[in-house]
Amino acid sequence: MEKIVVRGGKQLHGEVEIEGAKNAVLPLLAATILPIEGRTKLLNVPVLSDVYTMNNVIRYLNVTIGFDEEEKIIEVDATRPLTHIAPFKYVSKMRASIVVLGPLLARLGKAKVALPGGCAIGSRPIDLHLKGLEALGATVHQEEGYIEATCNELKGANIYLDFPSVGATQNIMMAAVLAKGKTVIENVAQEPEIEDLANLLNAMGAKISGAGTEIITIEGVSKLHGVEYQVMQDRIEAGTFMVAAAITQGNVLIKDAIANHNLPLIAKLEEMGVQISKEENGIRVIGPEKLKPVNMKTMPHPGFPTDMQPQFSIAQLLSDGICELTETVFENRFMHLEELRRMNANFKIKGNTAMLFGPTKFSGSEVAATDLRAAAALVLAGLTAENVTTVTQLNYLDRGYYHFHKKLAILGANIKRINDIE
Numbered sequence: 001m002e003k004i005v006v007r008g009g010k011q012l013h014g015e016v017e018i019e020g021a022k023n024a025v026l027p028l029l030a031a032t033i034l035p036i037e038g039r040t041k042l043l044n045v046p047v048l049s050d051v052y053t054m055n056n057v058i059r060y061l062n063v064t065i066g067f068d069e070e071e072k073i074i075e076v077d078a079t080r081p082l083t084h085i086a087p088f089k090y091v092s093k094m095r096a097s098i099v100v101l102g103p104l105l106a107r108l109g110k111a112k113v114a115l116p117g118g119c120a121i122g123s124r125p126i127d128l129h130l131k132g133l134e135a136l137g138a139t140v141h142q143e144e145g146y147i148e149a150t151c152n153e154l155k156g157a158n159i160y161l162d163f164p165s166v167g168a169t170q171n172i173m174m175a176a177v178l179a180k181g182k183t184v185i186e187n188v189a190q191e192p193e194i195e196d197l198a199n200l201l202n203a204m205g206a207k208i209s210g211a212g213t214e215i216i217t218i219e220g221v222s223k224l225h226g227v228e229y230q231v232m233q234d235r236i237e238a239g240t241f242m243v244a245a246a247i248t249q250g251n252v253l254i255k256d257a258i259a260n261h262n263l264p265l266i267a268k269l270e271e272m273g274v275q276i277s278k279e280e281n282g283i284r285v286i287g288p289e290k291l292k293p294v295n296m297k298t299m300p301h302p303g304f305p306t307d308m309q310p311q312f313s314i315a316q317l318l319s320d321g322i323c324e325l326t327e328t329v330f331e332n333r334f335m336h337l338e339e340l341r342r343m344n345a346n347f348k349i350k351g352n353t354a355m356l357f358g359p360t361k362f363s364g365s366e367v368a369a370t371d372l373r374a375a376a377a378l379v380l381a382g383l384t385a386e387n388v389t390t391v392t393q394l395n396y397l398d399r400g401y402y403h404f405h406k407k408l409a410i411l412g413a414n415i416k417r418i419n420d421i422e
């Protein structure tokens with residue numbers, strides 16, 4: 001079994017490089033199936049298990065896709081006739097595969113995509129994706145675990161999302177770019193990854209405006225062409241290293257991290273007494289001797305990102321007092337806290353709020369990740385713990401972090417990854 005073994009107590013120092021964003025590249029890959037002319041080349045692609053899963057989904061559609069892991073480049077040729085089916089064996093591995101639904105429908109007029117289901121962090125329906133596609137003229141029904149969508153022609157529409165869902169916004173955008181006429185989507189997700197997708201689609205010939213605001217307007221075009229495009233930096237990976245520096249009294253430059261993408265995290269860390277400065281080539285984070293307690297609530301962007309909540313909770317648990325932590329996006333994203341009990345964490349959960357009683361003296365123990373960000377949070381706790389912490393279930397970590405232990409080791413952590421045959 002693969003394990004990360006970390007002995008706590010080291011202050012982190014130096015510089016760390018960040019990869020391209022997982023949550024940007026997955027929808028960008030889905031968008032590469034839209035062009036009927038030319039190849040698309042994605043640069044700065046992170047080498048992650050989720051990217052391999054998405055490549056498999058796309059390859060199954062009869063698209064030629066090549067991944068040069070050394071150069072971090074993916075090349076896609078989607079100019080041949082495509083099939084319209086995304087099967088269970090791939091979609092069930094990764095929820096984000098559902099974002100092929102919109103582009104398949106736009107390109108082929110039909111799509112059959114396995115239901116992605118929920119996952120450890122909560123129930124994850126796709127009703128908003130489907131309502132949006134129906135508003136564009138698709139007929140959608142569910143049969144034998146698959147969503148089947150068909151249309152003669154997609155037509156621009158006015159759509160209001162009940163909740164600013166990231167995936168629904170992406171699916172509807174990718175369908176509307178080839179719809180006839182104008183689509184206006186209100187109350188859309190404003191995450192930077194939405195802007196990245198709009199930028200790629202516009203480079204391919206789409207006409208999208210307003211991405212990054214509450215309203216996106218799309219003028220449909222008749223076809224798209226392949227392009228070369230650089231994936232944005234991963235703000236969640238950057239944020240995870242910011243927390244790592246903050247909790248170890250470290251001094252770390254997170255290279256090429258974009259401060260504007262992480263404003264809520266920066267504000268909270270500063271409130272805790274962490275020194276953060278924007279430098280020419282990144283963000284420098286200097287951790288204080290003592291972290292001040294703060295409350296935090298997750299919200300859709302530009303609020304505090306739920307994908308940073310487990311990692312941030314480690315800083316809260318270490319802080320000198322009681323902190324409130326409220327999770328409003330996913331109803332089951334406190335599982336890392338239960339695991340952290342083994343390491344001495346003291347907290348009470350009521351509904352979607354946890355009271356965290358600091359300052360915690362984490363004690364090293366064996367812990368298992370329950371989901372992607374929980375995995376990162378457990379490693380972070382281990383960096384500050386007395387003795388040795390062993391983290392298992394690294395398949396979750398590998399979904400979203402490339403060489404996490406190696407990057408921490410370069411910064412001075414006493415950490416290794418081993419394959420223990422049991």
Ligand SMILES: CC(=O)N[C@H]1[C@@H](OP(=O)(O)OP(=O)(O)OC[C@H]2O[C@@H](n3ccc(=O)[nH]c3=O)[C@H](O)[C@@H]2O)O[C@H](CO)[C@@H](O)[C@@H]1O
Nearest residue numbers: 023096123124125126127128129165166167168307329330
């Ligand atoms: C690959 C990717 O980019 N994943 C991110 C994306 O996930 P994802 O796109 O799945 O997240 P959404 O924004 O859609 O989901 C947020 C909330 O909306 C609800 N909802 C969503 C769709 C829908 O049709 N109906 C509905 O009720 C979900 O149950 C959840 O409670 O955004 C989340 C919220 O920032 C992040 O945590 C994920 O890391």
Ligand SMILES: C=C(OP(=O)(O)O)C(=O)O
Nearest residue numbers: 023095096307372373400
């Ligand atoms: C929850 C996450 O991803 P996904 O939506 O792919 O499960 C995440 O990146 O933290």
